[in-house]
Amino acid sequence: MSDIIQPRVLKGFRDFLPQAEMEREALLEALTETFRRFGFVPIDTPVLEYAEILLGKAGGETEKQVYRFKDNGERDVAMRFDLTVPFARFMAEHAGELYLPFRRYHMAKVWRGENTQRGRYREFMQCDFDIVGVDTASADFDIMATIAQAMSALGVPGASIHVNHRGVFNRFLAKAGISGKSVEALRVVDKLAKIGAEETRRQLAELAGDTAADEVLEFIKGGDGFEATLERMTRIAGGSNPDSDRLAELFGMATACGLSGMLTLSPSITRGLDYYTGVVFETFLDEIPEIGSVCSGGRYNDLASLYTRQRLPGVGASVGIDRLIAAFEALGRSGKRGGYTRVLVANSDPTLCAEYQAAASALRAEGIACEVYPEAKKLVQQYAYAELKGAAFALIRGPEEKGRGAWLLRNLSERANAEYASVDAVIAVLQGA
RNA sequence: GUGGAUGUAGCUCAGCGGUAGAGUCCCAGAAUGUGGAUCUGGAUGUCGCGGGUUCGACACCCGUCAUCCACCCCA
Numbered sequence: 001m002s003d004i005i006q007p008r009v010l011k012g013f014r015d016f017l018p019q020a021e022m023e024r025e026a027l028l029e030a031l032t033e034t035f036r037r038f039g040f041v042p043i044d045t046p047v048l049e050y051a052e053i054l055l056g057k058a059g060g061e062t063e064k065q066v067y068r069f070k071d072n073g074e075r076d077v078a079m080r081f082d083l084t085v086p087f088a089r090f091m092a093e094h095a096g097e098l099y100l101p102f103r104r105y106h107m108a109k110v111w112r113g114e115n116t117q118r119g120r121y122r123e124f125m126q127c128d129f130d131i132v133g134v135d136t137a138s139a140d141f142d143i144m145a146t147i148a149q150a151m152s153a154l155g156v157p158g159a160s161i162h163v164n165h166r167g168v169f170n171r172f173l174a175k176a177g178i179s180g181k182s183v184e185a186l187r188v189v190d191k192l193a194k195i196g197a198e199e200t201r202r203q204l205a206e207l208a209g210d211t212a213a214d215e216v217l218e219f220i221k222g223g224d225g226f227e228a229t230l231e232r233m234t235r236i237a238g239g240s241n242p243d244s245d246r247l248a249e250l251f252g253m254a255t256a257c258g259l260s261g262m263l264t265l266s267p268s269i270t271r272g273l274d275y276y277t278g279v280v281f282e283t284f285l286d287e288i289p290e291i292g293s294v295c296s297g298g299r300y301n302d303l304a305s306l307y308t309r310q311r312l313p314g315v316g317a318s319v320g321i322d323r324l325i326a327a328f329e330a331l332g333r334s335g336k337r338g339g340y341t342r343v344l345v346a347n348s349d350p351t352l353c354a355e356y357q358a359a360a361s362a363l364r365a366e367g368i369a370c371e372v373y374p375e376a377k378k379l380v381q382q383y384a385y386a387e388l389k390g391a392a393f394a395l396i397r398g399p400e401e402k403g404r405g406a407w408l409l410r411n412l413s414e415r416a417n418a419e420y421a422s423v424d425a426v427i428a429v430l431q432g433a
Numbered sequence: 434g435u436g437g438a439u440g441u442a443g444c445u446c447a448g449c450g451g452u453a454g455a456g457u458c459c460c461a462g463a464a465u466g467u468g469g470a471u472c473u474g475g476a477u478g479u480c481g482c483g484g485g486u487u488c489g490a491c492a493c494c495c496g497u498c499a500u501c502c503a504c505c506c507c508a
Contacts, residue, residue: 006482011499064434065506082508114506115434116499126508187506296508320508348466383468398466408467415468 012113012122020325022337024125027321028107030153031127035105038146040129043104045086051078053089056306065112079111083128083318084275084303091132091314092307100133103142107321119291119326130316135301137249139315140279144250147283147295147317148259154324158286159294162266163250165279166298167243168233169219169270175238176215178208189220192268220268226251229265246279277301281317291327295319338390343370343430346386348398350376359395359407359423366427370395386412392433395426 009015016024035042051068055078068078080086083106091102107127116122129146131139144161151159169186173179188203195203197217204213219236222229230251234244247265254260269282278299285294297317304312343363345356356372363370371389373382379396386394396408396417406419409426420426 008499062506110508112507115504116501117503118501120507124508293508318508323508346467379467381468387468394467396467400466410467412468417467 010122012116014121014123018339019337022339023328024321024325027154027324028127030155031107031150031319031321032105034146034150034153035129037149038103038129038142040103040105040146043087043090043106044108045080045083045090045106047079047109048077049080049086049089051076053307054078054080054085056085065114067111067113081112082110083108083126084130084300084316087128087130088303088312089307091312092304092310095308095310095312101131101139102133103129103131105129118330119320119323121322124320124322127319127321128316129318130314132304132312132314135278135299135313135315137246137253140246140299141250141253143297143315143317144254144263144281145257145259147281147319148262150295150319151283156285158262159283160262160264160286161281161283162264162269163247163279163281164266164269165243165247166270166276167278168237168241168247169267171241171243172216172219172233172237175236176208176212178212181208185216186270189216189268190270192220222265222267226260226263226265229267233265233267243278250279275300275303279315285327287331288327291323291330293320294324294327338388340369341371341386341389341391342368343393343395344382344386344389344391345370345372346379346382346394346396347373347376348379348382348396349402352397352399352402355397355402359397359426362423363395363427363430366431368427368430383410383412393430 048071051066055063055066055068062081066078066081068076071077087104087106091098105128107125109123109125111123113122114120129143131142144163147161148159166186169189170179173181173185178185184207185204188200188207192200201213201217204216207213208216215236219233221232227248230244230247234240237244251260251263251265254263266282270276270280276298278301280298281296282293283295285291295317297315299313299315301311301313303314304310345360345363347353347356353372360370360372370391373385379394383394392412394410394412396410397406401408401419404419405421407421407423407426408417408419409429410417418429420429
């Protein structure tokens with residue numbers, strides 16, 4: 001009696017009920033449409049990989065978070081913790097079967113065994129899109145333009161893309177004489193927006209001394225327009241250089257495309273992952289920036305070098321769909337819908353079921369989503385069900401209506417009925433509605 | 434991984450060392466087939482889980498699981 005197993009899911013893992021899943025799928029469809037519009041093609045890779053593949057270049061933090069175990073054949077395997085590393089392996093393995101430049105999108109779940117928080121889970125979905133095979137400003141810009149289009153397609157009212165170039169930052173570090181501490185410095189600087197200038201300075205001073213800390217703060221100040229910030233960064237970093245030129249090119253393209261308004265040059269964002277080598281970007285929602293970046297990425301010119309001698313420069317970004325959903329929820333504007341049914345064919349007489357099914361078939365043939373209520377019940381209850389499913393209409397035919405040779409179409413929100421002589425007449429009305 | 438808060442009906446939440454409550458929702462009826470008002474009646478809980486203290490624990494103690502927040506890191 002009491003030996004039933006308690007239904008539950010692991011910490012950080014979730015079920016998706018229809019309403020949540022319909023919302024998620026709607027977002028994925030918007031992204032898919034965007035990616036295709038920019039010429040990206042889809043790929044997929046295995047959930048499980050050899051641990052050495054995934055962890056080849058991983059730092060200590062990643063290593064701690066990855067789900068790793070021995071499979072039944074004693075192989076050392078791990079679950080993918082992002083889509084970029086598997087993609088690098090994919091490119092190295094299939095370079096001969098592909099073409100360059102190659103632009104792909106990949107929307108799939110990834111796993112990280114870290115602690116949970118709002119919008120942060122152990123199983124979550126990433127939507128990656130990358131362009132591999134070239135190292136040009138145009139490719140960098142394509143990624144940014146795709147982000148911009150994606151935000152628009154997702155119905156985000158306002159978003160800003162913060163961009164920076166690691167190369168410029170590294171030049172600056174070299175000039176300031178603290179290149180040896182670049183990884184730590186990048187990490188501290190990355191937190192500027194979160195911990196404030198004071199604390200950032202303190203941590204930098206601890207790391208590299210007071211003089212260097214002041215220089216770094218001056219460098220990462222930002223905030224007075226893209227071109228002015230770029231000019232100052234470049235000057236402090238030692239003058240004109242190819243990396244600054246890349247940023248200027250990007251800004252030029254953004255201006256030409258009317259996107260410069262959502263572009264911010266933020267010398268303080270660097271991205272934690274160490275495989276980025278060039279431009280990096282993060283995307284923040286104007287309404288709720290504190291939730292963090294909902295789409296981040298950058299240029300990585302050495303990633304596939306772990307798996308191949310062929311040089312495969314790439315640039316890409318990843319949309320955090322779960323974080324986006326959390327943001328929409330926090331903003332109270334998550335789309336609520338009950339289902340896809342537009343017409344519920346009410347079942348008021350079991351002997352007329354063949355007619356109900358025939359009517360439903362006719363509606364579907366015209367592209368109208370409908371379902372037949374599967375048992376004869378009180379109409380009140382069927383209306384309530386129709387409402388749950390988000391149906392706009394109920395199609396009713398009981399003995400009375402049949403006697404009159406009529407079909408009753410009820411507008412559920414207006415609670416108004418109209419009679420029609422045939423299903424075709426009903427279809428005509430629905431197509432006009 | 435560290436620290437803090439929370440966990441009671443489907444949902445939102447009260448509660449107290451002595452037999453588990455409200456609102457909402459749900460069900461039935463008033464209206465014997467046409468749902469938003471009203472009225473009447475009704476149903477529902479391993480009080481997250483497991484131990485301990487106690488005559489008695491939903492309450493106190495310990496552990497555990499989950500959620501939220503902060504740190505860390507990141508999407």
